[in-house]
């Protein structure tokens with residue numbers, strides 16, 4: 672599966688926006704069990720080796736984790752403000768946790784945990800996300816093991832199968848669409864912005 676049609680543009684955007692910490696924040700949309708959309712900001716943690724799969728870290732107790740089980744399609748919307756361009760990356764989402772059998776994915780899960788800041792790791796010791804907050808109950812402050820992920824630490828993997836790239840710079844602007852067919856072959860087309 673070749674991603675060379677669109678990955679160079681995304682890599683270039685990441686490079687040209689590398690001074691901006693916000694360049695790693697992506698809006699990830701999923702579909703709720705009732706068919707409504709849900710969107711949230713999430714930190715992009717990297718690509719898997721094949722180049723078409725994006726990784727995000729999350730808590731398996733979070734609502735989105737369950738949503739994906741019922742309806743796996745997701746879309747990441749990524750705006751790079753230095754270069755003023757947007758990528759919309761759509762495809763099925765899957766989850767990785769300690770019960771995953773794929774060895775490569777398990778290694779990526781552990782590596783992602785180890786690369787995260789102590790502050791981010793600490794959030795996984797907190798009580799169930801989304802539940803009512805117990806007044807005055809202090810949150811844990813003892814950092815978890817930086818080498819071994821907590822059981823509810825998980826990854827979301829977005830297997831990109833379509834890409835919409837919009838460049839605002841230029842008059843007229845530029846927009847490209849990339850699609851992967853059922854045989855894994857990518858095609859590209861420039862479309863009207």
Ligand SMILES: Cc1cc2nc3c(=O)[nH]c(=O)nc-3n(C[C@H](O)[C@H](O)[C@H](O)COP(=O)(O)O)c2cc1C
Pocket residue numbers: 696709710711712713714715727728729730733734735736800801
């Ligand atoms: C800048 C920023 C970065 C965030 N990064 C993450 C992240 O990497 N993983 C995550 O699960 N939630 C992250 N969040 C919190 C999510 O936006 C969201 O509130 C949380 O995951 C619960 O979403 P859910 O109820 O749809 O599961 C981030 C929020 C902000 C504002």
